[in-house]
Amino acid sequence: AQSVSQHNHHVILSEAASLELGCNYSYGGTVNLFWYVQYPGQHLQLLLKYFSGDPLVKGIKGFEAEFIKSKFSFNLRKPSVQWSDTAEYFCAVNARSSNTGKLIFGQGTTLQVKP
C-alpha cells in the first residue's frame, strides 16, 4: 500500500530563513507527486506537481521541489520565507497506474513564520 511520510510536523522560522520540508513515499511503481498548501481558514491549493521530466519542479510563490527517485523523496524548498507563507503543507502521491486518481497524503507540516 502507498504511504507518505512528512518528517517535520511543526516548523518555526523567521522571515528570510530558508525552508526545506521533507517528504518520503513508499510505492514501488511510477508515481505523480504533489505539494498542497492550506492557508488558515482556506481550502487546499496546489503548490506544485511532478509527473515526469525535470526532477526539479517550480511552483507558485517561489516554491520548488526535487524528486529524487532513488530516495523516494520529494522535498519542498523555498530560499527565503515570508510571514505570508504561514500555513499547513501537505505532500501527496498517486500511483500512475491507478484507475482511481485518489491522492494519498502525508500528515502535514505546520509552518509558522515569525515576522
Add this chain to the structure above:
Amino acid sequence: NAGVMQNPRHLVRRRGQEARLRCSPMKGHSHVYWYRQLPEEGLKFMVYLQKENIIDESGMPKERFSAEFPKEGPSILRIQQVVRGDSAAYFCASSPSRGTGNTGELFFGEGSRLTVL
C-alpha cells in the same frame, strides 16, 4: 479552488444524530473524492465517486458512513448516529474525467467542519 462548493461549512450535532455534508464539484468535473482530516492528522481518503457510482470506498468506515453522487445534484456524505470521534474536517475534491486534460490534480473545497457534542 472556490469552484468546489461544500456546505455547511460548520455543523454541530449531538451524539446519535445524523450529519449530511454536501459537495458540488467544479463545473465540468465528474469525479468526486471525500477526505477526512482529524485533529493533528493528515487527510485520509474516504471514498471516490463518479455520477451514480461508487468507485472506491476503501477508506470508508464500515458502519454509519455512506456517500452518494446522484445524477442530479451534489454529492452527499452521510454519517448516521454520530459519535464524538466523528468530529473532524471533511473535505471534498473533484477532478475532470480521464482523458480530458486530467493531470491528476484534485481541486478542493473549503471543507465542512463537524463537531459532535
